[in-house]
Amino acid sequence: MTSETTNEPIIICQDVHKWFDDFHALCGISMVVQPQEVIVIFGPSGSGKSTFIRTLNRLEEHQRGQIIVDGIELSHDVRNIERVRMETGMVFQQFNLFPHLSVLQNITLAPIWVRKWSRDKAEEVAMQLLERVGIPEQALKFPGQLSGGQQQRVAIARALAMQPKIMLFDEPTSALDPEMIKEVLDVMVELAQSGMTMLVVTHEMGFARAVADRMYFFDEGLIVESGTPDDIFHNPQEDRTKLFLSQILQH
Amino acid sequence: MTSQQATQEVLRPPQPPGLIKWIRDNLFNSWFNSLLTVIFLPIVFFAVVNIIIWAFTVADWRAVTQFPMLYAVGQYPRDEVWRVGIGLSAIVFLLGASWGNWGGLLQSISIAFGIAFAVFAILPVQHDQLDLNMRLYLGGNVILLLLGYLIGRMKAVKGGHIVIGWGIVPFLAVFLLTGRRGSELLPDVATTLWGGLLVTFLLSAGGILLSFPIGVALALGRRSTLPVVKAFSTIFIETIRGVPLITILFMFSIILALFLPAESRIDRLVRALMAVTFFSAAYSAENVRGGLQAVPLGQIEAAKAVGMNGLQTMVFIVLPQAIRAVLPAIVGQFIALFKDTTLVVIVGINDLLGIGRSIINSDPEFVQLQLEVYLFIAIVYWIFSYLMSLASRRLEAALGVSTKL
Numbered sequence: 001m002t003s004e005t006t007n008e009p010i011i012i013c014q015d016v017h018k019w020f021d022d023f024h025a026l027c028g029i030s031m032v033v034q035p036q037e038v039i040v041i042f043g044p045s046g047s048g049k050s051t052f053i054r055t056l057n058r059l060e061e062h063q064r065g066q067i068i069v070d071g072i073e074l075s076h077d078v079r080n081i082e083r084v085r086m087e088t089g090m091v092f093q094q095f096n097l098f099p100h101l102s103v104l105q106n107i108t109l110a111p112i113w114v115r116k117w118s119r120d121k122a123e124e125v126a127m128q129l130l131e132r133v134g135i136p137e138q139a140l141k142f143p144g145q146l147s148g149g150q151q152q153r154v155a156i157a158r159a160l161a162m163q164p165k166i167m168l169f170d171e172p173t174s175a176l177d178p179e180m181i182k183e184v185l186d187v188m189v190e191l192a193q194s195g196m197t198m199l200v201v202t203h204e205m206g207f208a209r210a211v212a213d214r215m216y217f218f219d220e221g222l223i224v225e226s227g228t229p230d231d232i233f234h235n236p237q238e239d240r241t242k243l244f245l246s247q248i249l250q251h
Numbered sequence: 252m253t254s255q256q257a258t259q260e261v262l263r264p265p266q267p268p269g270l271i272k273w274i275r276d277n278l279f280n281s282w283f284n285s286l287l288t289v290i291f292l293p294i295v296f297f298a299v300v301n302i303i304i305w306a307f308t309v310a311d312w313r314a315v316t317q318f319p320m321l322y323a324v325g326q327y328p329r330d331e332v333w334r335v336g337i338g339l340s341a342i343v344f345l346l347g348a349s350w351g352n353w354g355g356l357l358q359s360i361s362i363a364f365g366i367a368f369a370v371f372a373i374l375p376v377q378h379d380q381l382d383l384n385m386r387l388y389l390g391g392n393v394i395l396l397l398l399g400y401l402i403g404r405m406k407a408v409k410g411g412h413i414v415i416g417w418g419i420v421p422f423l424a425v426f427l428l429t430g431r432r433g434s435e436l437l438p439d440v441a442t443t444l445w446g447g448l449l450v451t452f453l454l455s456a457g458g459i460l461l462s463f464p465i466g467v468a469l470a471l472g473r474r475s476t477l478p479v480v481k482a483f484s485t486i487f488i489e490t491i492r493g494v495p496l497i498t499i500l501f502m503f504s505i506i507l508a509l510f511l512p513a514e515s516r517i518d519r520l521v522r523a524l525m526a527v528t529f530f531s532a533a534y535s536a537e538n539v540r541g542g543l544q545a546v547p548l549g550q551i552e553a554a555k556a557v558g559m560n561g562l563q564t565m566v567f568i569v570l571p572q573a574i575r576a577v578l579p580a581i582v583g584q585f586i587a588l589f590k591d592t593t594l595v596v597i598v599g600i601n602d603l604l605g606i607g608r609s610i611i612n613s614d615p616e617f618v619q620l621q622l623e624v625y626l627f628i629a630i631v632y633w634i635f636s637y638l639m640s641l642a643s644r645r646l647e648a649a650l651g652v653s654t655k656l
Contacts, residue, residue, distance in 0.1 A: 096552065
């Protein structure tokens with residue numbers, strides 16, 4: 001390790017386990033992510049893919065193993081958790097925008113109170129981000145007045161406003177009408193091409209093919225198979241992967 | 252309009268004029284409703300006519316009109332009433348400033364108060380308590396309201412300044428009203444002399460302002476993961492909710508006085524305020540708890556995911572949504588509190604109802620007039636309760652846009 005040390009992994013997961021009461025949701029997940037990598041995680045429902053991505057910013061607590069994000073180990077230490085959350089943005093399936101705040105307030109709230117930026121700076125950055133996701137004219141509206149696709153783009157802008165090093169996407173297009181999926185995916189593709197480290201739980205295989213560096217297939221709390229999109233789509237090794245891909249790609 | 256729309260436009264069938272349509276839609280829209288209308292319209296009509304005839308011919312309003320000051324401030328020394336007046340004027344001025352700064356609902360309230368003051372100032376009746384000074388004072392309040400409005404409109408005056416004003420005024424008013432022992436300018440006035448609307452308002456406003464934060468704290472405490480906090484909150488809420496307000500009033504005014512040493516005895520008005528506050532806080536806590544449960548878990552996760560800590564999540568995300576969700580119930584609780592303050596009569600405090608009763612009992616002649624007195628008091632309570640519920644509805648409508656999901 002001489003010149004390669006500059007490329008230190010940004011996420012290291014070692015044998016991560018998670019139980020919900022007696023249910024063993026994650027049965028030993030290990031994964032290493034380099035900066036600027038785009039990872040797509042897919043698999044049947046209940047396979048633990050959402051649970052796994054939520055352990056990375058400790059919305060779920062893991063009970064065994066080790067998770068290190070940006071050099072900070074996630075443990076019961078609340079300050080470490082808050083530091084990790086400042087460096088990771090998350091986009092949810094159900095958007096989870098704050099319905100009582102305007103779009104602009106949704107985006108600026110955390111930068112002002114967590115990053116301690118001035119209101120002017122936060123609003124300037126927020127407007128740039130709204131330009132980037134293509135809806136600057138919606139800044140003063142409330143989330144309930146926007147379409148699903150617009151809401152999800154606001155959610156992406158809200159996460160980006162904290163200037164995170166990593167973006168986590170938990171099925172960002174699953175709750176959207178078909179004609180709105182594209183506008184969200186376009187934003188995500190642009191983000192991936194800009195060099196953001198991204199972990200995306202999704203079944204949008206077109207997106208995976210276009211920008212993923214690696215794909216992980218989850219089933220029953222385990223990583224069944226991983227590889228480049230080429231490997232996964234054209235040369236899957238495991239029967240379960242083949243079966244699942246045939247089910248979601250046959251349409 | 253595009254040409255396509257124009258060609259496809261179909262004329263709507265002609266509608267009957269507004270009043271006829273309203274009558275048809277609301278009174279005669281089914282045979283059953285038509286029957287009800289036919290039966291009850293005459294009953295309502297004659298009832299209203301008779302009440303009006305009674306109010307203007309038979310009824311004797313002397314027991315109401317002779318003692319406006321008693322109803323307003325009770326036995327508060329007449330030489331010191333100017334202190335109540337200054338307190339009221341300070342509130343009027345701030346109301347005007349709030350109107351100028353925020354508008355909306357405050358505008359309606361301000362205009363209502365302004366009109367009320369103006370009407371009394373120029374009321375064309377002879378009355379020894381509505382002398383020139385009093386009329387000037389009432390008229391002055393209208394001017395003060397408008398002055399406040401103009402100041403509130405000024406660019407230099409921010410909402411924060413007005414909020415600070417509202418924070419100072421209650422303390423200023425209480426200081427003005429109580430005064431200090433031995434002071435020349437502000438001799439102390441025992442609370443036993445306070446009464447009427449003054450006491451009703453003090454207990455209601457104090458109860459609302461104090462019980463709400465306590466209620467929020469109790470609601471949070473009941474959901475706390477700390478066993479001691481949770482147990483305390485639960486026991487407090489369930490105990491208070493399990494006991495009638497009268498009992499709590501007795502407990503605070505008699506038992507508390509027995510247990511505490513004489514020198515640390517709390518003023519009886521404060522004891523009544525504590526009782527009303529704790530009683531209302533327990534109910535507010537349950538309302539707020541209902542609201543807290545209505546906030547989706549995803550909201551808390553989203554707040555955590557952007558790095559907010561527990562306190563920030565609670566203050567910026569959870570509480571605003573929780574309180575919005577149960578605003579009607581909370582205002583209902585405030586209205587109930589306002590009316591429940593009449594129970595302090597039981598522990599010897601002369602609020603508006605108490606003054607009414609003592610006026611009735613003061614003169615055998617007035618015993619015959621108790622219907623008029625109670626009706627007057629009922630109307631006063633109704634006006635303020637209705638104003639509160641009106642304010643609540645306006646507030647809900649104003650917040651409605653943002654609560655849509």
